[in-house]
Amino acid sequence: MDKSEANVFLDAKGLNCPMPVLKTKKALDSMQPGQILFVEATDKGAKADISAMLKRTGNELLDAGEKDNVFTFFIKKV
Amino acid sequence: MEEKKKKRMAIIASKGTLDMAYPPLILASTAVAMDVEVGIFFTLYGVDIVNKKKYHSLKVAPIANPAMPSPIPFPNVLGILPGMTAMASMMMKSMIKKINWPSIPELMDVCLESGVKMIACTPTLEMTGVSKDDMVEGVEVAGAAEFLDFALDANISLFV
Numbered sequence: 649m650d651k652s653e654a655n656v657f658l659d660a661k662g663l664n665c666p667m668p669v670l671k672t673k674k675a676l677d678s679m680q681p682g683q684i685l686f687v688e689a690t691d692k693g694a695k696a697d698i699s700a701m702l703k704r705t706g707n708e709l710l711d712a713g714e715k716d717n718v719f720t721f722f723i724k725k726v
Numbered sequence: 727m728e729e730k731k732k733k734r735m736a737i738i739a740s741k742g743t744l745d746m747a748y749p750p751l752i753l754a755s756t757a758v759a760m761d762v763e764v765g766i767f768f769t770l771y772g773v774d775i776v777n778k779k780k781y782h783s784l785k786v787a788p789i790a791n792p793a794m795p796s797p798i799p800f801p802n803v804l805g806i807l808p809g810m811t812a813m814a815s816m817m818m819k820s821m822i823k824k825i826n827w828p829s830i831p832e833l834m835d836v837c838l839e840s841g842v843k844m845i846a847c848t849p850t851l852e853m854t855g856v857s858k859d860d861m862v863e864g865v866e867v868a869g870a871a872e873f874l875d876f877a878l879d880a881n882i883s884l885f886v
Contacts, residue, residue, distance in 0.1 A: 662826055663826050664825045664826055664827060665752075666752050666755060666756040666759075667826065667827075667828070669756055669759055669760075670755055670756065670759050670836065672759075673759035673760075674759075700760070701756075701759055701760050704733075704760040704761055704762075705759075705760060705761050
C-alpha cells in the first residue's frame, strides 16, 4: 500500500510500549469507519502489540512493513 | 462490537515505589485501548500512586534490589547510605525519560480519561491519615467487597 491511500497519519517513532498502541487506538477512535490510518513506529514490540490491539478491537490491519528499523502499518477503522 | 460483553481486568496495586507504580498503570491503559474494562484497587503503599501530594515524587528503593542497574559495580548493602534512595530514584527517572515513557501523573491522566475505574482502599486511608481529598480527582474510595464485586466478573486478575 502507498501512503497516499491513508487518511490519517501517526508518527509514533521513538516511543516505547505502550505508547504506540495507545496513540494508535486514540487515532482510530477519532476516525470515521472506513478511513485508513498510517502508523510509523520504532518500538521493537510494535508489530506484535499493534496487531494484538487491532485483533481485540476489531479493526483491520491492511498492510504492515519494516524498513530501516521503522515498522509501518496501514489500518482500516471498522 | 457494542453488543458483545466487554472483557474485564481487575488489578490490585499494593506497592508505592516508582518502579512498581508503572506495571498496573501501563497494563490498565493498554487494556482500555484493547476495549477491556479495567479497575485498579490501590491498597497499602499502593495508595501513594493515587495520592496527588505524592504521585509526582515516588521513589525507588535500592536496598534488597540487586537488579537495580548501576553505572559502577556497587554492593547492594551500600543502599542504606543516606541519599541512596534519592540517587536511585533520579537514575530511574532519567532512564524513564530516555525511553520517552510518560510520568506517573501523565499515565494516571491517560487511565482516568479513558475510564479506568480507580479505587483507593478505605482502611489504608484511615490507617495512614490520608483523606479522600488527597486522592487524584476521579479516584473512588471503597473497601474489599467493592473490589471483589468488580473482580468476580473479571477475565484477568492481577496482584502487583
